[in-house]
Amino acid sequence: MNPGAADDPGPETPGTGPAFSSLLEDSAEDLYESAPCGYLSTLMDGTIAKINATLLGWLGLSREDVVGHKRFADLLTVGGKLYHETHFAPLLRMQGHLGGIALEMRTTFGTRLPVLVTSTIKRGSDGEPLLIRTTVFDATDRRAYEQELLRARRAADEAREQAEADRAQLREALAVLQRSLLPASLPDLPGVETAGYYHPASPMELGGDFYDLFELDDTRTAFFLGDVCGKGPQAAALTSLTRYTLRAAMIQDADPVDNLRILNRALMARYTGDDPRYCTAVAGVLEREGDTLKVRLASGGHPPALVLRADGTAEFLSTRGGMLVGVLATAQFVEVNTVLRPGDTLLLYTDGLTEARVGPDRELYGYDALHSFAAACAPAGSLALVDALTGLLRDFGDGLDDDTALLAIGVPANP
Amino acid sequence: MEPLTIVSSRTPAGPLLEVAGDLDHSNAHHLRTAAVGAVVSAGLMLVMDLGELGFCDSSGITALIAVRNHVVAAGAGLILVAVPETLRRLLHLTGLDQVFELRDSHRLPSH
Numbered sequence: 001m002n003p004g005a006a007d008d009p010g011p012e013t014p015g016t017g018p019a020f021s022s023l024l025e026d027s028a029e030d031l032y033e034s035a036p037c038g039y040l041s042t043l044m045d046g047t048i049a050k051i052n053a054t055l056l057g058w059l060g061l062s063r064e065d066v067v068g069h070k071r072f073a074d075l076l077t078v079g080g081k082l083y084h085e086t087h088f089a090p091l092l093r094m095q096g097h098l099g100g101i102a103l104e105m106r107t108t109f110g111t112r113l114p115v116l117v118t119s120t121i122k123r124g125s126d127g128e129p130l131l132i133r134t135t136v137f138d139a140t141d142r143r144a145y146e147q148e149l150l151r152a153r154r155a156a157d158e159a160r161e162q163a164e165a166d167r168a169q170l171r172e173a174l175a176v177l178q179r180s181l182l183p184a185s186l187p188d189l190p191g192v193e194t195a196g197y198y199h200p201a202s203p204m205e206l207g208g209d210f211y212d213l214f215e216l217d218d219t220r221t222a223f224f225l226g227d228v229c230g231k232g233p234q235a236a237a238l239t240s241l242t243r244y245t246l247r248a249a250m251i252q253d254a255d256p257v258d259n260l261r262i263l264n265r266a267l268m269a270r271y272t273g274d275d276p277r278y279c280t281a282v283a284g285v286l287e288r289e290g291d292t293l294k295v296r297l298a299s300g301g302h303p304p305a306l307v308l309r310a311d312g313t314a315e316f317l318s319t320r321g322g323m324l325v326g327v328l329a330t331a332q333f334v335e336v337n338t339v340l341r342p343g344d345t346l347l348l349y350t351d352g353l354t355e356a357r358v359g360p361d362r363e364l365y366g367y368d369a370l371h372s373f374a375a376a377c378a379p380a381g382s383l384a385l386v387d388a389l390t391g392l393l394r395d396f397g398d399g400l401d402d403d404t405a406l407l408a409i410g411v412p413a414n415p
Numbered sequence: 416m417e418p419l420t421i422v423s424s425r426t427p428a429g430p431l432l433e434v435a436g437d438l439d440h441s442n443a444h445h446l447r448t449a450a451v452g453a454v455v456s457a458g459l460m461l462v463m464d465l466g467e468l469g470f471c472d473s474s475g476i477t478a479l480i481a482v483r484n485h486v487v488a489a490g491a492g493l494i495l496v497a498v499p500e501t502l503r504r505l506l507h508l509t510g511l512d513q514v515f516e517l518r519d520s521h522r523l524p525s526h
Contacts, residue, residue, distance in 0.1 A: 160464055228476055229476070230440075230473070230477075237477055274484070276477055276480045276481050276483070276484060278480070280509060300508035300510070301508065301510045301511070303508065320507065323510030323511065323514070324490075324510060327511070331510070
């Protein structure tokens with residue numbers, strides 16, 4: 001306990017220290033002259049009547065040069081002067097007060113001084129304007145900050161433009177690669193109508209679906225269509241290996257089951273245990289006989305092909321039991337045969353079509369719906385069928401989130 | 416999207432993995448890791464209970480194939496039990512029902 005404490009204000013109490021005492025001695029005049037901001041008072045025509053030492057120091061001017069000789073606008077840069085005449089002065093006259101206006105002043109050192117200006121009109125007792133009082137803040141730091149912001153924004157704009165350019169270049173490269181995985185156009189075959197379509201899931205992602213169709217000799221044509229697992233560059237590499245392996249095998253000896261076995265061996269040799277890569281594929285051979293096409297078709301784990309008949313019916317060609325290609329060394333592949341007569345069309349597709357999501361519950365589109373759709377189209381030539389299916393895919397909208405490939409082969413109806 | 420959970424335990428026949436939730440490209444590697452961690456030795460069976468498996472896309476199929484390759488390389492076997500209907504259809508369509516052994520339950524039949 002300290003019994004004298006209540007009477008002793010102590011050395012820390014405000015109002016008694018030497019610094020506070022010297023503040024009390026500070027004259028209003030000294031405060032005006034050496035304030036950390038500029039002050040000036042002008043007549044209503046702008047002629048400077050009073051200016052403090054701080055502002056004179058900033059501008060490198062002496063009081064005699066200024067007071068009674070210069071107007072406020074004379075202290076500004078050309079741009080500042082213009083802005084003062086067109087905006088500042090009229091607004092001030094109208095409102096009586098104007099705050100935080102950014103202007104530039106000229107100094108006798110040949111530099112510009114960015115400032116923030118606030119002005120107030122002092123009125124007489126009759127309301128008549130007498131003079132203008134102005135405060136000037138040095139805005140050099142603020143200007144530097146603004147310029148830094150502008151510089152950062154320019155840098156961000158440039159980075160964004162560069163990123164957009166890079167993105168466009170990447171998209172172009174991907175499109176070229178994607179096109180290399182599909183035939184540029186299908187060959188013209190006498191007495192056969194063919195149509196292909198490819199819907200990429202995304203322009204920024206290489207798809208994993210592929211198809212091809214090429215003549216083997218005067219009467220025989222080979223074709224295939226499939227879907228590799230995964231997406232992106234690795235899927236594209238697998239697609240490339242798959243497409244050229246199948247093509248080489250079929251040119252050598254077109255036997256669909258054997259051709260899929262060769263592909264199976266090639267994929268198993270390339271991709272091993274921990275990183276299995278596989279595809280589903282349908283490979284087939286067409287042989288022309290009079291006005292009919294004999295079709296031999298083998299499937300490895302691929303959705304069943306559809307045939308639309310001239311009589312308006314549609315049927316799946318079951319290849320159940322055919323296994324994914326690239327999974328098992330002893331994989332079985334299943335062959336099915338059919339004959340296309342005038343008005344018949346064979347349709348190969350990938351599961352992007354049957355696995356599209358439809359309706360409010362986003363149900364799988366499925367095989368039954370595809371069968372009904374095909375039956376409703378039948379009879380239909382290849383071009384008309386692919387057209388109708390392209391429309392269907394478009395109607396799926398965002399329910400279609402996978403790549404989808406279509407290949408139709410038909411014998412035109414007799415005229 | 417249901418998160419994937421894999422519960423690992425052991426039975427007299429070998430390790431048991433109970434897989435629940437959705438299996439896709441974002442988590443398929445967890446299944447591979449779990450199967451490798453389950454340490455199957457020659458002659459044993461790795462049993463995978465898929466009864467609570469929801470969605471399974473092609474990455475899920477790839478993971479199942481990788482697990483099978485791993486198990487077969489170790490001289491062991493793989494049994495898939497309680498395979499949901501959609502996955503069962505997909506396995507039939509892709510011929511993989513010939514590769515995987517499918518069973519209804521991993522419980523021993525009661526006498």
